[in-house]
Amino acid sequence: MAVFLKRLHHVTLHVSNVEKIAYDLVSKFKFNLFASRLTDKSRQLAFRKGTAVFVVNERKGGLNEKKKGWCNQHGDSPVCLYDVDLHHSVDTVSNVCFEVEDVKRSFKVLGQLGCHFVVPPTEVEDDHGVVTYSVVKSVVGNVCHTLLDRTKYEGPFLPGFDVTEEEEEGWGLEEHHVSTCPITHFDHITYACPRKSTNQVMRWYEKHFGFQRFFIDSNEDVEGGFVINQQGIGLRLTAMEYWKCSRAGIILPSVEKSEPDCKFVIAESLPEQGSNQVDTFLEQHRSPGIQHIGLYTKNILSTAQSMAEAGVRFFSPPPAYYTEVGKQQEIEEAGHSPQMLAQHGILLDTDLHQVLTSPSGSNENRRYLLQVFTKPIFAEDTFFLELIERRGATGFGEGNIRALWRSVQAYMENENERSRSPEESSPKTMQTNQF
Numbered sequence: 001m002a003v004f005l006k007r008l009h010h011v012t013l014h015v016s017n018v019e020k021i022a023y024d025l026v027s028k029f030k031f032n033l034f035a036s037r038l039t040d041k042s043r044q045l046a047f048r049k050g051t052a053v054f055v056v057n058e059r060k061g062g063l064n065e066k067k068k069g070w071c072n073q074h075g076d077s078p079v080c081l082y083d084v085d086l087h088h089s090v091d092t093v094s095n096v097c098f099e100v101e102d103v104k105r106s107f108k109v110l111g112q113l114g115c116h117f118v119v120p121p122t123e124v125e126d127d128h129g130v131v132t133y134s135v136v137k138s139v140v141g142n143v144c145h146t147l148l149d150r151t152k153y154e155g156p157f158l159p160g161f162d163v164t165e166e167e168e169e170g171w172g173l174e175e176h177h178v179s180t181c182p183i184t185h186f187d188h189i190t191y192a193c194p195r196k197s198t199n200q201v202m203r204w205y206e207k208h209f210g211f212q213r214f215f216i217d218s219n220e221d222v223e224g225g226f227v228i229n230q231q232g233i234g235l236r237l238t239a240m241e242y243w244k245c246s247r248a249g250i251i252l253p254s255v256e257k258s259e260p261d262c263k264f265v266i267a268e269s270l271p272e273q274g275s276n277q278v279d280t281f282l283e284q285h286r287s288p289g290i291q292h293i294g295l296y297t298k299n300i301l302s303t304a305q306s307m308a309e310a311g312v313r314f315f316s317p318p319p320a321y322y323t324e325v326g327k328q329q330e331i332e333e334a335g336h337s338p339q340m341l342a343q344h345g346i347l348l349d350t351d352l353h354q355v356l357t358s359p360s361g362s363n364e365n366r367r368y369l370l371q372v373f374t375k376p377i378f379a380e381d382t383f384f385l386e387l388i389e390r391r392g393a394t395g396f397g398e399g400n401i402r403a404l405w406r407s408v409q410a411y412m413e414n415e416n417e418r419s420r421s422p423e424e425s426s427p428k429t430m431q432t433n434q435f
Helices: 018-028 103-112 198-209 277-285 300-309 327-333 338-342 352-357 398-420
Strands: 005-015 032-038 042-049 052-059 092-100 117-126 129-137 144-149 183-192 212-214 226-230 233-241 263-269 289-297 347-350 368-374 384-391
Touching (some): 005 018, 018 052, 052 183, 092 289, 103 117, 103 129, 103 144, 183 384, 198 233, 198 263, 226 398, 233 398, 277 289, 300 384, 327 338, 327 347
Parallel strands (some): 092 144
Antiparallel strands (some): 005 092, 032 042, 183 289, 368 384
């Protein structure tokens, strides 16, 4: 019997320098610093945009500090509350926290299924009530899942955090960013995994959390996933989701639920086409892990413009993408200007299956999505963010994958050429980017 997950609560980053990431999240990506927890062992900052919440952890001893126990014999609070100190060798996004109905019951069920818990059920309280949580190790590299029960808690975030909605150290969110940068929630989370590991990952999430397969493409192979294995591109994408997954007879979120679902994507490279961006992530991150997170926005043009003006660097396909046969017409028929999209590298992908089967075939019934990808936000070429706006389309821009893949490969080759020139100082190559 799988454990029912109510909603995604937050995602945790473990970094060596919280100041830089905090600055980027607020000044560039327009998140709001709304809660903090400081101890003599750690620093934790919470950032919010809509219902998307990042908790950034920094240990004062740095990433290579010797590991210490979570709770001492007197039952003091863990060093990094609601999380796990992984001591990963590079900055990493390593914990996806879910709310559950009953942490102790979940602990028992998952324990019987063979899961490894790095933090057993632990209670934390303040004047607003009690929160219970535990942390379970996933099957994907250094990724863990915090299971959180806050049904007995009425505070704005979590016990142990000082919460403020006002400006703090210049990191407050200006009101106009709500309209110019309308990010509402996490759309999807993508794992970079070793070759031939997708089925293992899928089975683990199906067995323990009741995840179900989500088909990226209508013609996708049930066993093989969405595969591109031609002309220098070797990629397998498989998606899954956790809404409507319970087998235990629990009442599921209704159609009126306030929290949108967040899908999970597994990306692995295929050996026939040689080493690629997934392999580079695995090498630089030194384990499988979270490669990128999609942020849903109601207006990608306004959001990208606002972020670009603040210093966010986006990856752009070659200009030919917007003028190639069929693509320019596709963009215009969706009501957009190719020139406007090209300004920040925004790509458009139409749900062609829906268009072909539409009785009327009218443009008004056309479903599509818009997406753009940032360059990596850590020192290593690992984790990055994606902006995505959906106009009825539920996939992940499968029509853009070929163009994106070749664009990134061309960028890598160009940077490698520049790095060979002694006259030029080349910025670090971006080898792990979008799909």
